[in-house]
Amino acid sequence: MKKTIILFTCCLITALSCVLHAQTNADKPNIIFIFADDWGYGDLSAHGSTWVETPHIDQMINDGMDFSNFTVNSPVCSPSRVAVMTGQFPARQSIHQHFQGWKAHEKRGMPDWMDPKGMSFPRELQKAGYVTAHFGKWHLGWSSKDAPKENEYGYDEYATFNGSKTIDIPKAGSIGVDYAEAFIKKNKDKPFFINLWLHEAHTAHFPQERFMNQFGELDEQKQVYASIIAEGDEAVGRIAKLLKELGLEENTLVVFSTDNGPEWEGGEDEKQHKGDPVGLGKYYSVGETGGLKGQKRSLFAGGIRVPFVAKWPKVIPKGVKDDTSVVTAVDLLPTFLEAAKIPMPKDFQPDGESMMPAFKGDGLNRSKPIFWEWLGGTSKAYTWPTLGVRDGDWKLVVDVTGDQYELYDLKTDWKEEHDLAKTNPKKAQELLNEVHAWKATLPTEANADCFSSVRSKGKKDKRGKKNKKGNKNK
Numbered sequence: 001m002k003k004t005i006i007l008f009t010c011c012l013i014t015a016l017s018c019v020l021h022a023q024t025n026a027d028k029p030n031i032i033f034i035f036a037d038d039w040g041y042g043d044l045s046a047h048g049s050t051w052v053e054t055p056h057i058d059q060m061i062n063d064g065m066d067f068s069n070f071t072v073n074s075p076v077c078s079p080s081r082v083a084v085m086t087g088q089f090p091a092r093q094s095i096h097q098h099f100q101g102w103k104a105h106e107k108r109g110m111p112d113w114m115d116p117k118g119m120s121f122p123r124e125l126q127k128a129g130y131v132t133a134h135f136g137k138w139h140l141g142w143s144s145k146d147a148p149k150e151n152e153y154g155y156d157e158y159a160t161f162n163g164s165k166t167i168d169i170p171k172a173g174s175i176g177v178d179y180a181e182a183f184i185k186k187n188k189d190k191p192f193f194i195n196l197w198l199h200e201a202h203t204a205h206f207p208q209e210r211f212m213n214q215f216g217e218l219d220e221q222k223q224v225y226a227s228i229i230a231e232g233d234e235a236v237g238r239i240a241k242l243l244k245e246l247g248l249e250e251n252t253l254v255v256f257s258t259d260n261g262p263e264w265e266g267g268e269d270e271k272q273h274k275g276d277p278v279g280l281g282k283y284y285s286v287g288e289t290g291g292l293k294g295q296k297r298s299l300f301a302g303g304i305r306v307p308f309v310a311k312w313p314k315v316i317p318k319g320v321k322d323d324t325s326v327v328t329a330v331d332l333l334p335t336f337l338e339a340a341k342i343p344m345p346k347d348f349q350p351d352g353e354s355m356m357p358a359f360k361g362d363g364l365n366r367s368k369p370i371f372w373e374w375l376g377g378t379s380k381a382y383t384w385p386t387l388g389v390r391d392g393d394w395k396l397v398v399d400v401t402g403d404q405y406e407l408y409d410l411k412t413d414w415k416e417e418h419d420l421a422k423t424n425p426k427k428a429q430e431l432l433n434e435v436h437a438w439k440a441t442l443p444t445e446a447n448a449d450c451f452s453s454v455r456s457k458g459k460k461d462k463r464g465k466k467n468k469k470g471n472k473n474k
Contacts, residue, residue: 086121108375121332125154132157261303
């Protein structure tokens, strides 16, 4: 009898442990953020493309929510990604363009990498018990010998290019997905977070033969581009399939987006990519904005309004298109923390706000304005506009002098076709004051702690020596 009671007690304890373990995991949903590169809002068949096919992302839209008013916080990759990681506008770290090399950074007044001592939401998830990983593109710093490694930002595992170069830019498939699949299988019984940052559709292009055959009826430019997009779409499908097979689908928040609008189409002399690695070039970059004005390197809608799809079966309603919630990339950090039931650090003030009300189908009544600063390029097409603000339904863009500006009512003019600055000067001046007040809060110099040791004479390394301005590095 005693043996039976002990056996029953052990079974009961085991059963209760399983229930508690399941409840704990349910309180900590898995989170996967898939970030593509250089896709336009119109580069989804669900968004009206007549020649690109994205069946897996379209299915994700059918199973979740599609947001038409999502913007990133820069029209180029590195600052756009900094906004995601930190929950703050990238100009707060003087990051205005892509990371390239210390000479370019010095000229632009930029640091050489994102501050590893600042906010990084993967670190917050890691501290709360998540296993964390980053696979694919990095580009949150220049790949110098003393650049911080990915683990310094809160990752347990990583395999990246444009970073520590633990993998090469994929030339035969989305290699980051292989790592992500292995990570999910290994950690299926733990709460996990993955940044899966795809190479597609950035140059250099390496279209696979099977996709080229699939789109053989298209002209050469479209055939290559459709093949590249199909490869990125397949990556989304692979993750969705694995989650379903492992029984993780219901307790996993999956978000898909892209870092900025589509690259500008190149001339025939740019058929070959001239950089490293050598592949196909900008001639084949024929992405679509869905009719929005501007592309990559532009603060007009086509450069910053991009696809944003979220799926979480137990929370997000199925098959909903949200045309009203104004959401942006700096909102991801507070959203992911709230989803994981992690309190915002008391000493940190995000520029974004949680999207969870919108995710639950209640919409988001935004309380914070969205700001942009773009200091890149050499031609007028790229440097105009240089500042921007969206507050409510209104958006103002401003040139580098502050004298030229345009005003749009995005509620009635989603494509930004009708400048209302002259017909509504009061609103234009109100937003002009707002964006200049924000600009005045930004640092005038980059953080010297984020300088590489190979910077110009007088700027020493990070090991406690002074740079030429007398700032002591920690």
